[in-house]
Each structure stands twice: as structure tokens, then as C-alpha cells.
Amino acid sequence: MAVMKFLCDTKRCIECNGCVTACKNENASALEWGIQRRRVVTINDGEPGEASISVACMHCTDAPCMAVCPADCFYQTDDGLILHNKDTCIGCGYCFYACPFGAPQFPKKTAFGSRGKMDKCTFCAGGPEEDFSEAERLKYGANRIAEGKLPMCAELCATKALLAGDAGVVSDIYRERMVLRNNPDTIWGYIPTVGSSN
């Protein structure tokens, strides 16, 4: 059985936000303005060492969100994906505290309004409803996994920075790149020479 993982190659990510709109495109039926299941975070913005990383739910093996949820709305699939049930979600936001990546999102009706049902990346694997059902589409968006495809964000990535799929295959691809690059600064940004420094 595969274990599904994302990996963002920060040497390749150019913060083009293709993954963000790919997710919007594919999951439009379930998303609202203001909710981005995937975001691109840039560190050292505007300076040598600037690097970007595309972040969404990492589908942890021992998921903190799942551990803390008082309504027990999370479940883990055979592929290692962490999905949740919006019908049992109480919108408390506890998962948001627990998540190291800020993946859980809440609809923002007003600044201090009700949080509504939590929404997060499903690895394009829908939810507990029947595959391809109208209910699944409206609540969770696409179910590409059931179609035998991988998440849209990774499939459309401009520079092949964002990888998704079986952890073994993903790490093989990444390892090969690492060997080819032969670069001591293995992750994060490149540091160009600037000005008169030698």
C-alpha cells in the first residue's frame, strides 16, 4: 500500500502560485473566497537566500489534528491521507492550534463571526461521502485519487517543484535531483554573489 506524501523542492519553487490556483480550479465547488487550501510561503523575501515553499496539509502519519479533535472528525485512509468529516466537524478550531503547518482553514464570514466547518487539503481525495457523489463534490471538491490521478497542485506545478504521490517514488525523484545538483546548501534558497564581494 502506498503512503501518499507531498514534497516541495524549494530550489525549484518560484512562488508562481500555480499550485494555489490549480487547487482552486479543481476544488472550486467546495471552496470559498478567502480559503486557500494551499499557500506559498516565502522566507527572506527580497534578499539573497530568498526561498519559497508551497504548503498545505502534509498528511502526517501521526496527525496532531486527528489527535486533538474533540469531535473525532478526522480519519486516515489506507493511503495515509488525513481526511475529515464536515458533518461532524464542530468548527472549534482546535486542529488549527495543533497543526504545525496552518493547514486547517475556516470560512471567514466576518472578522469575529462563527468559524464554520473546517476546510483543508484532501490530497484531492474527497471525503467520507460516496466517491464522485454530488455531496462529496460540494463539501470537499475533487476526488482525483479515486480517478487514479494525483493532486492537481502537484500535477500542474510550473517547475516540478511540488511533488506528490507515493513517498518512495517522491523521495527517489528528489534524491536524484540532489545528487545531480551536488550542492552543499541542500535546501532553501540559493545565495547569489552580489556587489563587490569576491
Add this chain to the structure above:
Amino acid sequence: MRLTRKTDTVEKVEKPGLGLNRRQFLKSASLATGGIAAASMLGSGMMRKAEAKDVPYDAPTDVIRTICSHCSVGCGIYAEVQNGVWTGQEPAFDHPFNSGGHCAKGAALREHGHGERRLKYPMKLVGGKWKKLSWDQAIEEVGQKALDIRSESGPDSVYFMGSAKFSNEQAYLYRKLAAMWGTNNVDHSARICHSTTVAGVANTWGYGAQTNSFNDIRKSKCMLFIGSNPCEAHPVAMQHILTGKERGAKIIVVDPRFTRTAAKSDEYVHIRPGTDIPFIYGLLWHIFENGWEDESFISQRVYGMERIREEVKKYPPEEVEHVVGVTKPQMHRVAKMLAETKPGTVVWCMGGTQHHIGNANTRAYCILQLALGNMGVEGGGTNIFRGHDNVQGATDFGLLFDTLPGYYGLKTGSWKHWANVWDLDYEWVKSRFDQGDYLGQDPMTSTGIPCSRWHDGVLEDKSKIAQKDNIRLAFFWGQSVNTETRGREVREALDKMDTIVVVDPFPTMAGVMHNRTDGVYLLPAATQFETYGSVSASNRSLQWRDQVITPLFESKPDHEIMYRLAKKWGIEQQTFKNIEIKGNEPLIEDLTREFNRGMWTIGYTGQSPERLKMHQQNWGTFDVESLEAPGGPARGETYGLPWPCWGTPENKHPGTQILYRTGREVKYGGGNFRARYGVEHNGTNILAEGSFSKGSEIKDGYPEFTADMLKQLGWWDDLTAEEKVHAEGKNWKTDISGGIQRVAIEHGCIPYGNAKARVVVWNFPDDIPLHREPLYTPRRDLVAKYPTYDDRMVARLPTLYKSIQEKDFAKDFPLALTSGRLVEHEGGGEETRSNPWLAELQQEMFIEMSPADAADRGIRDGDAVFVHSPEGAKIRVKAMVTPRITEGESFMPYHFAGVFESESLEKNYPQGTAPYVLGESANTVLTYGYDVVTQMQETKSSLCQISKA
């Protein structure tokens, strides 16, 4: 995340947005539309509103091959259509350009199939209110207004602003339509994009286009980006660029800003805006000083390098540091890297072209590559990235004020060639033009009014412009006027004209930024996904798009609208003489075939619709590294038959991926520099010496082929009897049988001759590139040494230089100002700001400034600020304080519009058509300044002041 760009600078107008979910959101949008026209009035197209949710999951799916309509990389797409609705988008992993990858815009393409904010039917402004019209009525009224103006003021008072979003066929037809109308007042955004490249580069070695391809960059060992930021402007190109880097190539980024591309570089060089020439000469100083130039390449293939050597002596390291701001060690390091890591490529974009000396900048970049001997090889060349998806094609088809299709120019001979192709009497074509003489210029053979300055054509005293009257009616066909500088004058011109006609999927700025209550027409055009045809990517490859969906709402494809206008004007018989018309729609394939018969100069002759469709259907058979098909139906051909694709389709030329490549036979896409400027200059031979393309039977330089030359060479009898009839008295450009080209290539020769590249362009105002300070320069101390030109007439318009530079604005406006792109938006932004998935990511117009300048002004990141222009305008935007910017400089993106000097224009849009995101336009405060050859606008080195709002 850039958290600072998320709020509104302008007074909050009630806007759908945060809080509403997308479906409710659309619901309310269509209700608003209902406000102006009852639901029953909406056409059937309106009722068939595309909504994925209305389609059952298991409805049969058609998979359609198309090409992204944003930038010129030309990414392939599989569009999934169910029940006529565009329900899905799948990656084209087998497409040779993008291998399935997309940026934010390409990944959001499916939204085009919904188009909630589109213009839905023809409209007219009456007494300040938008009124719906039928197509027949709209064409009748618009056409009649044009005819009335024609009879009063002549054909030149109607302006044909075109678009880089046209397909090749539509671009060709639009140019032809303007010719049939009888004017050269036709232009498009290439004017403000790469016009200086086209002029500068074509005058250096023959063709003004990208010499290699995006894919070829994988093979480069050293890449110099100057004024180019592919991470934001051509994101999928980064797939190839980063692959090259990972294989060991060095990346050098030269830019006033530390761009996202700079963040991926090995060496970042900061130059002061507008100092490209001193920078290049500074590199050449080190190259010549150390003997790093390619001597044999220069002696065989370059004319005039001694002049450059002399000029370069004026730029020793101290002077470069003084003028450009780059230190000697860094200049030395970069020059050494270029010299020792070959092949190397130079990439430039609008940072280099949009200057009043843009043509000279582009020539300077070419000179660097010539000195290094980097031309005509894999991994080398000048990879000039074009902007819009079809700006290369629209340029090639002469959607320009100074040429007919194929860069034939406007001379009488050029007109005769095209009249021949069109199968029309030249005298009839001539009769369509104003026969007068204005300031010594003949309207048919003289350059028209540029896209960058159509407003001067409206506002300038008519006795000072070289045509009968001012522009009184303009078609803004797929072009947003917020991309033109001097916003106040643009607005004034919109107010002054008799009639404004916007033809576009969206009601672009020309439709809404005026103060008018009448005389504005909006005609809804379909996007490229609602029709089909060919599109030329930046690398000169042609790709065939299939139609994804039928036109949304009541929109119509551009070529149909052109046909309807031609019919109203009574010129449809001539314009469409050899084109089949179905209903009101000209047959696209017939248009392709017609330009195949005429575009000999640049080899747009071999790409028949059948060949292009075959390439599209088999795009997976082309290799990503070489772009060639190792097997399959296109065996041996290069993807998209990049021009020149010589001869007729039957000649089966494979296309030319790399221009001027002597290491290959011409019949396989090889070549050499073009003999375009005669055979000698000042008594010196300018043909190539001892250099020729592989397999050439003439083992030296030779002039361009003519019928007489074939006879002299004894090759005349290689022509068939029928070819001889057409070829007699003609040359390789005007022989419409293609025989001269065929015979030349059979003998291993390239039809356009074999010459040296010239670094001295004796027909330009500056025959070699000379540094001239920007009109609005912060460095008053350099004005005396590097002055601009005297004021002069350029084409039809008086153009200011010295009279602006004389004044000292730097005291009150001390910050250098440049502009550029954001990855989420494109061009004027009307389309991308109307796409909720993109709009959400970039909601705020801003100006980037350095932490030092911000601190001096008491400005904090995210503050509202005013940007003041030395020409008086003042816009209110957000400050983004970032180390990306060097002290004394500033940067704005140019995609925003809908707010004009703090006034929201949202009220002016027809209901339900305002983009989700509005903002001030950078060009409202950008200033005067035009290239002396092409009238390119100066947007990359102006001045401003920033104050807290």
C-alpha cells in the same frame, strides 16, 4: 505570504467578495446583470451559462487540445468538456514546452469557460447609461460612424488598435482590414513590448525574434538575464532554466530589483535604471582588455566591431561604477564568467526594451553575444522572451504602424506584393488611402500613429501631425489603455474623440475611464477558447488551438466581427476574395492558407493548417530536449515548425529552431546571418567571409536570392516551367511560387543570403548604441556628458526629448521609478483581475520602496501612500517596504486599473462586469519618453516622489 497586499486602498465600494461563497457569489452577479436587462432578454448563450455543477459527473467527456492564452511560452492544455461546459483541465504531461506545468494563470485557465465578469452583449453608452444593442444594430452604428468620419476627415482619422491576443489568422485579417480601409494607423501592444527588439535586432542580423527556444536553454552553460524576470513573467520557462542550472549552468541576473529570478541566480548585479549600455560596454571593456572575444567569429561574421572597440574605451571600470553603480570586481567577475562558460545565452525583456533608447539597448545585448561568438549554437543565442501568447504572431503579421505582414514594410513594392497575394488590383488598394501629402508624407507609404501615442494623435494640433485630421474614432480591439503611459492625457483623449469602440471579452479601460455620457460602444469578443486557429509562441513555433467551447453569452469571434464590419463598409468582396465565409464567419484555414502564400520573408509559408494540426495531434512525439520528433508522423520536424519554415508546405521544411546555425544544412533548419543591408558599406564587404551553413554550395558569403542570381549561378533551369512564370523578375521574398526558395535550399543556400551581422546600423539615429540619460533622470550630473536627442518629428508625430531632459525634476521627484509584472496578472489585467482565483491572490495595487526611503518619509510597510508624478498626476496605493529595492528606486506592477487618481471607476462599468479587483494604474504616473526609432514608451526609468497619504 505577502500579507500586506490584502486590503483596499480606495473607499470601499460594495463589492462581492469575502464571505460569500463562490456559488452564491455567481448567483448575485447574475442577478445584478438582470438589473439592466430582464432575464428574458438574455440570449440563449446567457442561459447556457457554464457551471460545472450542472453537469453530472459521468457525462461523456471530450478532451480538447488548446494552448494557454496568457504568456508567450505556449503551454499546452487538455481541456475537458462535458455537455458543452468546460468542466476540467488536465495537465498535458506530453507537451514539449511545459510538460504539464502551469503558473497561477495557466492553472486557472478553466475560469475562462465561465467568464462571469465578461461583457455579455453589445452595449452603447446613452446619456450616461449602458444600453443593450443587437449585433446588427451595433455594427450598423459603429460602421456608419466610421464611414461618416472617413468622408469628413479621411481614413486616417479612424484608429485600429489591435491585439496580441488574436490568433495568427485574426491578426493577419485585422492588418488586412486596416489596409482595405486605407490606413496605417494600426498597431498593437508589441509597440510597448518588444518593438525596440524587433527594430534593433533585425537590423543587427536579420530577424528581430528569439533566436533559440525555451527548451534550448537547458543546454546553456551561462545565462544572463537583463531586464527579465521569468519567475513572474514566464514562469514555465523556469522549468528549462532551472534544469539548466541543475546541470551546472551559471545564472546571472542584472536588474534594478532583486527579483524572484535573482533569488535563483549565482550572481546578482544591480544596475541603475536606464544604464544598460554602459553596463554592456563595461563588460566588453573587460572582454576586450583580456582578449576574451571570439576573434574568428568576429572576423568571419561581424561587421563594424572596431567602432565598438573605440566606444568601449570610454567605459573603463571607474566610469562604469560612476554611471551604472557596479564595482570593478563584479564587472570583471561577470565578464570572466561569460567568457569562460560557453555556450551562453542572453535573455532580455521589457526591462531592456521600454526605454527611449530601447533600440540601442537591444543592439548592445546583441553586440555582447557577437563578441563572445555565442550566436547560432545550441545553448547560446539571444533568448528574447516575448510577452503575450501571440505577440510574436501579431508582430509577424504586421499588426504594426510601420509594416505590412511579414515585415515587408510600406513601400510601393511591398503593397504590390500583398496586392498580388490578395489577388487585388494595386490601384484599387491605393485608392482606399488618403491621396494627400501631409508634412511631406504620403499616408499609404508612411508610418502611422503608434499604439503608445494614439492619444497624441487625438490631442496634438492637427497642423503638426502628418495626416489630414486628428484621430476621431478608435477601435480598442483587445487592448487595455491602462498599459499606456501618461494616464491623464489618455483620459483627455478618450473624452475628446467622437466615438470609442471597445471590442473585447471585457469592457476594458477605454470603455470606462473617460468622463463621457455618450459615444462609447462595447462589443463582446470571444476568447481564443471559443474559436480556433494558430498561435506563435516566443520561440517562433506555431501551435494549433482547437475550439474548447462555443462563444459565451452573445460574444462573437474576432474574425466574424471583422467580417461584419467589412460588409458594412462594402469591402467584404475584396477583403475576403479567396476566403470562404460560413454564415458571417470567415474560414480560419483559408486565412492560414492565404498568409502561407504571402509570408516569404520570414518563412510563414510552410506551416499549412494540415501540418499544424498534425503537430498538435502528435505533440507527445516531440522530444523535450531537442524539440524534434525522433519518429512518428512528424519525424525529423521541429515542434510547431518554428519560422522560417521555408518554401511551400509540400517542400516539408522542418522549421528552424535555432536561427543562424551554420552547423546545420538549411533544409534541416540551419542558416547564417541575413544579407539585408546590401553587399558593402563604405566600400567594405559586409557579406560573410569564409563562413557558411553546412552543405552550402557557395562556400562564402552571398547576397539574397533573386531570379537574376539564379540565372547567373546556372540554377534557373532547376525551376519548373510554372515556377519560372512566377519567379521571373522576382526575388525570394516576392516569388509566390516559392521556386526561388526551393532551388536555393536544394543547393544548400539560405534564400536571404549570407552576410555578416552588423554592429553599425547606419540608418538609425545612433549608428552604434550610445548611452543617453533618461529624460527624467535622477543623475543631473550626467546629463551634459550623456544627453538625449533634440526634439524631433518621429513618424507622424512631433516627439519631445531635450525639452524635457533640460528641466530638473530630480530635486522634487528623487526616486527612480520602474514598473513590471506580477505572476498572477497579465497585461492591463482586465482578464486576470476578473478571474476570482487569480484576483484573490493579488488584490492590492502597491509600490515597492526601500526600507531607507520609507524611513526617511515616515512610511511603514502597508501604509497608504501617494505616488507623485513629475507630470502632475498622483495616485494612492499601498507601500510595500522591501529590501528587494535599492535606496533611491521604486517599483510598481502595471496590471491594475479601475481607480484613477483616487477616483473609483467602478460606477462606469456596465453592471456585473467590473473586475473583482480594482486599483490605480502605474501608468497614470508614468511619464513622457519614446524610443527614437520605434516610439516604444519609457516605463523603466522615470521619476516619482512618495508621500504618506
